Amino acid sequence: MKFICSNCGKELCLEPQIYEQSYKGYEVCMDCRPKHGGKREGAGRPSLGTTKKVSITLPDQVWEEIYQRKGKKPLSAFFRELVLEIRDEKS
Ligand SMILES: [Zn+2]
Known part of the structure; x- marks a missing residue:
């Protein structure tokens, strides 16, 4: 050919x-052709946004509940989803 x-x-x-x-x-x-898997700008996991560090004070009982609810999820993911949920409800 x-x-x-x-x-x-x-x-x-x-x-x-x-x-x-x-x-x-x-x-x-x-x-x-555009290369796949090569090193390029922005390769890998897409960005979720800007990372900001916060400290949250809560009663131990609440923390316990949070850890129970989040399961294997990272704490950050748990809070992110929570915030996005509340946001979606408002709009
Ligand atoms: Zn060519």
């Missing part, structure tokens, strides 16, 4: 199997 990259003009001779797997439906060669 002949494949000509519409970006760099490179001409490739490909096994039909490889063409089917990696080139069918594409206009450009591997080198001209």
Whole structure:
């Protein structure tokens, strides 16, 4: 199979199997496609927002309840979800 990259003009001779797997439906060669898994800005977990540290004072009984309710969730995730829930209710 002949494949000509519409970006760099490179001409490739490909096994039909490889063409089917990696080139069918594409206009450009591997080198001209956006790379996946490479190091790039903003790669990895998408940001949830800005992190701010807070100290919260609560009776031990309340803390106990919180720890029971949150289960295996990190405390930060528990509070984030709580806040977002309240926010959604208001709107
Ligand atoms: Zn190319």
